Amino acid sequence: LSGLKTTLFGKNIHYYDEAGSSNDIAKKLAPTAEEGTIVVVEQQTGGRGRLGRQWASPKGGIWFSTILKPRIALSAASRLTLTFGLSVTKALREFGFDAKIKWPNDVLVNGKKVCGILTEVDAEIDTVEFVVIGIGINANMSLKDIPEELRENSTTLRDEGGKSIDRVEFLQKLLFEMEQEYIRFSTRPFSEIMEEIITLSDTIGREVTVNMPNRIAEGTVVGISKTGALLLKRTDGEIEEIIAGRCIYTKK
Ligand code: BTN
Structure with missing residues (x-):
């Protein structure tokens, strides 16, 4: 190098x-x-x-x-x-x-x-x-x-x-x-x-399933916070802030 x-x-x-x-x-x-x-x-x-x-x-x-x-x-x-x-x-x-x-x-x-x-x-x-x-x-x-x-x-x-x-x-x-x-x-x-x-995010606007250690959340990604958390609008309409998890796109 x-x-x-x-x-x-x-x-x-x-x-x-x-x-x-x-x-x-x-x-x-x-x-x-x-x-x-x-x-x-x-x-x-x-x-x-x-x-x-x-x-x-x-x-x-x-x-x-x-x-x-x-x-x-x-x-x-x-x-x-x-x-x-x-x-x-x-x-x-x-x-x-x-x-x-x-x-x-x-x-x-x-x-x-x-x-x-x-x-x-x-x-x-x-x-x-x-x-x-x-x-x-x-x-x-x-x-x-x-x-x-x-x-x-x-x-x-x-x-x-x-x-x-x-x-x-x-x-x-x-x-x-x-x-x-x-x-x-x-x-x-x-x-x-x-x-x-x-x-440069590909994830905002996506419909996703987020796997967390003890549960799963589903919804649409409406943003990412300034601290790095995913902002998910859940199917029940609530906005949830997710700090860590595995994100799977449910639609292409
Ligand atoms: C992931 O997406 O799951 C993370 C993959 C990280 C792979 C790299 S390759 C170099 C370094 N050594 C490893 O054993 N893993 C990371």
């Missing part, structure tokens, strides 16, 4: 041809690692997704994790996931893709998922010690390289763009976007980042 224009993100890089999960390696390194250290894995044999799911990680994708040590409360950690979803979206748009954000943290190209983010936090009482941000991008591969049961409504950059992308150039651009957003996150009101996320 010799063309890197960042001072923090990617200053230290750990690269593996093959490993279980870059998030697991990053979590082990985190206590002694410098903030901004990244772990890049060419092929993950135990890639993990949110909610305990598997994440297919064949060769050709971009699978990496970033170690951060923000001075934030545990409850604010999910804001980082939203923030880096914005960075991925911006980097993809610079590469000419029609990228949008699906709440809370998927990035879609042409309406299909190309990127997932898995944030893992280590906290002491309510203070964050470190955060590992795992980002997976289906880049130079085809949907055929993903097992059928894990395909969901996914796609790959190669399938959408008709050609492979320069992954090194893309990662440099992405790390630059991530560093910019992280500086903004640390120095500006979060509502500033949220405003931009809202303009």
Whole structure:
């Protein structure tokens, strides 16, 4: 990554041809690692997704994790996931893709998922010690390289763009976007980042089912709050603010 224009993100890089999960390696390194250290894995044999799911990680994708040590409360950690979803979206748009954000943290190209983010936090009482941000991008591969049961409504950059992308150039651009957003996150009101996320959101106006740990809510998304919560107009007419959950579109 010799063309890197960042001072923090990617200053230290750990690269593996093959490993279980870059998030697991990053979590082990985190206590002694410098903030901004990244772990890049060419092929993950135990890639993990949110909610305990598997994440297919064949060769050709971009699978990496970033170690951060923000001075934030545990409850604010999910804001980082939203923030880096914005960075991925911006980097993809610079590469000419029609990228949008699906709440809370998927990035879609042409309406299909190309990127997932898995944030893992280590906290002491309510203070964050470190955060590992795992980002997976289906880049130079085809949907055929993903097992059928894990395909969901996914796609790959190669399938959408008709050609492979320069992954090194893309990662440099992405790390630059991530560093910019992280500086903004640390120095500006979060509502500033949220405003931009809202303009790039694919989810507002959608009819959805939201799965939460103990229940399900159904309705139409009428907005996203400045704190990052989904504003759902439920079928009974009530507006509900949902802080975390899995969002499924019920209509295309
Ligand atoms: C999701 O949408 O469920 C999140 C997927 C996150 C995948 C990335 S790939 C790099 C990092 N290492 C992992 O094992 N998972 C994340």
